[in-house]
Amino acid sequence: MSTVYLEHRDAHHVAGASSPSEVESALKRAAEAISKCDALIFTAGAGMGVDSGLPDFRGSTGLFKDRSVAMSYEEMSDDKWFSEDPLFAWGINYTQLSMYRSCVPHSGYDVLLKWARNLGKPYHVWTSNIDGMFEKVGFPP
Numbered sequence: 001m002s003t004v005y006l007e008h009r010d011a012h013h014v015a016g017a018s019s020p021s022e023v024e025s026a027l028k029r030a031a032e033a034i035s036k037c038d039a040l041i042f043t044a045g046a047g048m049g050v051d052s053g054l055p056d057f058r059g060s061t062g063l064f065k066d067r068s069v070a071m072s073y074e075e076m077s078d079d080k081w082f083s084e085d086p087l088f089a090w091g092i093n094y095t096q097l098s099m100y101r102s103c104v105p106h107s108g109y110d111v112l113l114k115w116a117r118n119l120g121k122p123y124h125v126w127t128s129n130i131d132g133m134f135e136k137v138g139f140p141p
Contacts, residue, residue: 034115040123042112042134049131052106054099105133113138 017023034040046056057073081089116123116139125134135141 034119037121039121040116040119042116042123042125042127044125044127044129044134046129048106048108048127049103049129049133051108052103052133054103054131057096100131100133103131103133105137109133109137109139 017026050056076092081092125139127134
């Protein structure tokens with residue numbers, strides 16, 4: 001683990017707040033840390049898309065939860081399907097692409113972009129998501 005991370009973690013880590021005044025204090029400290037930073041890096045995973053209505057493809061609420069497909073998402077995404085069963089492979093890909101295109105990003109994406117633009121600091125999104133939600137709201141690809 002990065003020693004830089006360990007050195008700075010405790011200075012900015014906020015344990016779970018248990019009262020309104022602790023929440024207020026934690027938010028103030030977070031705002032101060034953000035205002036003093038050199039750049040913003042937004043990290044995001046499946047939760048951002050799930051909150052917009054996309055399924056968590058690897059979870060129990062996955063892509064085909066309502067159908068009797070006895071395969072995990074990883075098995076469905078295997079390249080072998082393009083040669084063994086192209087209709088299945090393209091069907092999986094089209095289904096995902098269709099979901100991504102029709103999904104509307106929730107307002108949290110806009111909030112992050114507004115913070116980045118208002119602070120006037122360099123920013124970047126680091127995500128494993130392939131749904132394009134960040135780009136839909138105006139983040140650069």
